[in-house]
Amino acid sequence: MSNERNDSGAVLKLENLTMQFGGVVAVDNVSLEVGKGEILSLIGPNGAGKTTAFNMVTGVYAPTNGAIYYKGEKIVQNTPQGKMKKLYQGENADLYVGKRVIAPTPDKITKLGIARTFQNIRLFKSQTVFENILIAKHMLRTSNLFTATFHLNAKEEAQMRQESEELLRIMELEDVRDELATSLPYGKQRHLEIARALATKPELLLLDEPAAGMNPQETMELTQFIGRIRGEFGLTIFMIEHHMDLVMEISDRIHVLDFGKSIAEGKPDEVRNDPRVIEAYLGGAQDE
Amino acid sequence: MEWITRNLPYLMAGISVGGQYALIAIGYTMVYGILRLINFAHGDIFMAAGLILVYSATVMPMYLAIPLMIVLTVLIGFMVERVAYKPLRTAPRMSIMISAIGVSYLLQNLALYITGGLSQQYPAIPWISDTVTIFGSTTKRVTVITPVLTLVLVVLLVLLIKYTKIGMAMRAASRDFETSQLMGIKINSVVSMTFIIGTFLAAIGSALFFTNYTGVTPTVGAMPGLKAFVAAVFGGIGSIPGAVIGAFIIGICENIIKGVGLTTFSDAFTFALLIIILIAKPTGLFGEKEADKV
Amino acid sequence: MSKKKKMAWNVSLIVALLGLLFVLEQVMPSGSMLFTVLKKGAIYALVAVSMNLLNGFTGLFSLGQAGFMLLGAYTYAILTIPPESRASVYQYYDGGIVNFAIPVPLALIAGGLIAAGFAFLIGLPVLRLKSDYLAIATLGFAEIIRAVFQWDKLGPLTNGSNLLRSFPTFQSVLYPFIVSGICIALIVMLINSTYGRAFKAIRDDEIAAEAMGINLAHHKRLAFVISSFFAGVSGGLLAMYQTTIQASMFKSAMTYEILLIVVIGGIGSVTGSCISAFLFIACSEWWLRFLDNENFYIGSFHVPLLRAGFRKVVFAVVIMAMVLFYRQGIMGTKEFSVEALQGFFRKLFRRKSVKEE
Numbered sequence: 001m002s003n004e005r006n007d008s009g010a011v012l013k014l015e016n017l018t019m020q021f022g023g024v025v026a027v028d029n030v031s032l033e034v035g036k037g038e039i040l041s042l043i044g045p046n047g048a049g050k051t052t053a054f055n056m057v058t059g060v061y062a063p064t065n066g067a068i069y070y071k072g073e074k075i076v077q078n079t080p081q082g083k084m085k086k087l088y089q090g091e092n093a094d095l096y097v098g099k100r101v102i103a104p105t106p107d108k109i110t111k112l113g114i115a116r117t118f119q120n121i122r123l124f125k126s127q128t129v130f131e132n133i134l135i136a137k138h139m140l141r142t143s144n145l146f147t148a149t150f151h152l153n154a155k156e157e158a159q160m161r162q163e164s165e166e167l168l169r170i171m172e173l174e175d176v177r178d179e180l181a182t183s184l185p186y187g188k189q190r191h192l193e194i195a196r197a198l199a200t201k202p203e204l205l206l207l208d209e210p211a212a213g214m215n216p217q218e219t220m221e222l223t224q225f226i227g228r229i230r231g232e233f234g235l236t237i238f239m240i241e242h243h244m245d246l247v248m249e250i251s252d253r254i255h256v257l258d259f260g261k262s263i264a265e266g267k268p269d270e271v272r273n274d275p276r277v278i279e280a281y282l283g284g285a286q287d288e
Numbered sequence: 289m290e291w292i293t294r295n296l297p298y299l300m301a302g303i304s305v306g307g308q309y310a311l312i313a314i315g316y317t318m319v320y321g322i323l324r325l326i327n328f329a330h331g332d333i334f335m336a337a338g339l340i341l342v343y344s345a346t347v348m349p350m351y352l353a354i355p356l357m358i359v360l361t362v363l364i365g366f367m368v369e370r371v372a373y374k375p376l377r378t379a380p381r382m383s384i385m386i387s388a389i390g391v392s393y394l395l396q397n398l399a400l401y402i403t404g405g406l407s408q409q410y411p412a413i414p415w416i417s418d419t420v421t422i423f424g425s426t427t428k429r430v431t432v433i434t435p436v437l438t439l440v441l442v443v444l445l446v447l448l449i450k451y452t453k454i455g456m457a458m459r460a461a462s463r464d465f466e467t468s469q470l471m472g473i474k475i476n477s478v479v480s481m482t483f484i485i486g487t488f489l490a491a492i493g494s495a496l497f498f499t500n501y502t503g504v505t506p507t508v509g510a511m512p513g514l515k516a517f518v519a520a521v522f523g524g525i526g527s528i529p530g531a532v533i534g535a536f537i538i539g540i541c542e543n544i545i546k547g548v549g550l551t552t553f554s555d556a557f558t559f560a561l562l563i564i565i566l567i568a569k570p571t572g573l574f575g576e577k578e579a580d581k582v
Numbered sequence: 583m584s585k586k587k588k589m590a591w592n593v594s595l596i597v598a599l600l601g602l603l604f605v606l607e608q609v610m611p612s613g614s615m616l617f618t619v620l621k622k623g624a625i626y627a628l629v630a631v632s633m634n635l636l637n638g639f640t641g642l643f644s645l646g647q648a649g650f651m652l653l654g655a656y657t658y659a660i661l662t663i664p665p666e667s668r669a670s671v672y673q674y675y676d677g678g679i680v681n682f683a684i685p686v687p688l689a690l691i692a693g694g695l696i697a698a699g700f701a702f703l704i705g706l707p708v709l710r711l712k713s714d715y716l717a718i719a720t721l722g723f724a725e726i727i728r729a730v731f732q733w734d735k736l737g738p739l740t741n742g743s744n745l746l747r748s749f750p751t752f753q754s755v756l757y758p759f760i761v762s763g764i765c766i767a768l769i770v771m772l773i774n775s776t777y778g779r780a781f782k783a784i785r786d787d788e789i790a791a792e793a794m795g796i797n798l799a800h801h802k803r804l805a806f807v808i809s810s811f812f813a814g815v816s817g818g819l820l821a822m823y824q825t826t827i828q829a830s831m832f833k834s835a836m837t838y839e840i841l842l843i844v845v846i847g848g849i850g851s852v853t854g855s856c857i858s859a860f861l862f863i864a865c866s867e868w869w870l871r872f873l874d875n876e877n878f879y880i881g882s883f884h885v886p887l888l889r890a891g892f893r894k895v896v897f898a899v900v901i902m903a904m905v906l907f908y909r910q911g912i913m914g915t916k917e918f919s920v921e922a923l924q925g926f927f928r929k930l931f932r933r934k935s936v937k938e939e
Contacts, residue, residue, distance in 0.1 A: 135779050136794045138796060140795075385714060386845050394902055405890075552734075563708065
């Protein structure tokens, strides 16, 4: 059992995580921890493997090798198998050999309390703002097909709606409640996507480039917004972001990836001045 | 040896039918490769080709009737694309597939109207419907010609796609429809060309297919059409060699099943094969993998 | 409008409709084409709505509807043929192996359950497939089912490729209306529940739905099984309407027809499917009949081209035109309701009053 738990106190812990597609190692032996209430930003040049790392945490991909813990509990584990046994180029190939493979689907991960947003916004297009949030309440239902169809769950249904209304109010989206989600301006769509993730009542929120495509004004608003929801919902936040203003201002710690490998981790000021980080971001330019 | 002589007719019939399926399957696989559309009307165009020859053979000699049939069939294929698919180019995939089903419905009803619902006797095409004897079993010459002709046409097609400009444009369009448009490829002429080639081969396939068949009815195209589609999926949709190999496998298996005495299941078998391949290897034997980006 | 008021409106509308049908049946000759259309239309409305649940609301493009109708129809027929008629129906199979009959409503439900059971098994492998592959795989399954039911080894159960007949049928047009009505009401209630919202989420974006904690496999299977259940029930009704059935009736052309009904009504609109089912059946069975009449004169002008089959050509052209130029269908994704009707009239009158000024 000692293997299945890991009580370091971290909300999320990645351990020797490797993802290899064919012959390409996208994420190479990455280990990191996100503490309770913390905002950890994952940064790195394009193609560094940030989104791949996210997709392993959220169950979209099963890692080729490594393990993930959530609140001390092991939720993902894999070891190179089948064809990958021979092809594997990462490290620690035999660390998890013979251990149980754990690969939950994304919906199970969300049910554990890990919610996410997407790099390219994925709202429910034909639904209104309110319905987008209401859908997230589906996973918290106690009703079954029968009671739901015959409206025997009126109390729960009313509660779902009330909670969604309240969330709309907190997220300042009530004025667009009945508009189609896709008719909102871009910045608002981002807010809605975060609101929808919060409707699943998560403890850990994963934001995949929340400020992508935003202008400085919108980015500033978003920075405040993220800070605010962290306090209000008692969240731990793990975030990928390119806007350095946002990252430097809001992160408690920053983890830097380059070519799939971890190259630095620390407080914003430490990372900002780390020569390896500067090299990673500017190195390409010097070669030219 | 005795087993061989007993089963040779089925094997030969299988290879022959396989060749005919291959000629239809190429039309499916090329269209799917470029438009990502299951052209449900393709089987009915195949049926229309049969009917055209039935009617044209009554008023003119065969050496005129066959070229006319091919030209008219190609024209139908071209028109179907222009009228029913081109306006839906930016529509969701489901709409264009529904349009294809609509065209199929229209062609079948049109054929029903023209024929009055009666099966039309297919004319005997000289030389290829003559009887020949091979290894002690008698068959029509078409059985022997089909696989040869199929392979020749496929080789020509592959050369066309590999070495001509329009072939290169087709390959580009099937790899990335939007980008190839941005690169200045005239996408409409590429799509039209695809339909022209597809229906041309289907027209030849129909001449070979119906020679071994009792007659042409309005719904006769549906089954060979579906089977050819299955062959295309089996080989990996978008891949021409894949479609040809898939077609031969299906043609042979189907006739062996008939030989064993399970004729009821010869159609069902094809679909069982389809479902197995879709589950075991969804991209078919030679298909490329497509992944959803998150 | 309050919920209660809406409910009252809907109930009174339904009662009025059933009353009207009842009166019509008393005053009109029973052979009238109107009743044919109403009966068949009600059955097709149910199967179209069941297909819409899958294609329109869950975004699963399935073409297996005819197969599930076949299962429902055969289950119904096999379970209800009275034992004394079995010897003549199963004349080639010594009266068959089923020697009992169960009440009609139970048999209809059994038909639905058998279809749902098959859907569950078929769904295990095929629901993982994407859009058009799913369509072709379900189409394939329907064809396999049809072949299996014609197999003479199963003759003692299915009567091979021979007709099944002598089972109970309905006379009154109210019967299919009530059964279809109940089933459609159930589907609507499901769509309006939290499960319906989950289905729509899957239709809009599978990946996002999964990230919202919706178990894709489970919900797709639910939609597939429920849709097939109702297709099975409608198959049973169709058997009752036709009075005889045969596996060869349930070809993929039947599925295509149902799909076209759904498309014409509007993918994602229940009322659209219902309206379109009646229109479709009325056009194909009744209103366009004159086109098949070779001796059709307008005044003394002999209209050319008209002969058997022309009706279907015209019909197919109209459908093609709808698919191409009127893609959202009659209703789009909207629903017909008392409120919408009120709104429509209000707008109409407002416009009129503006004009008058």
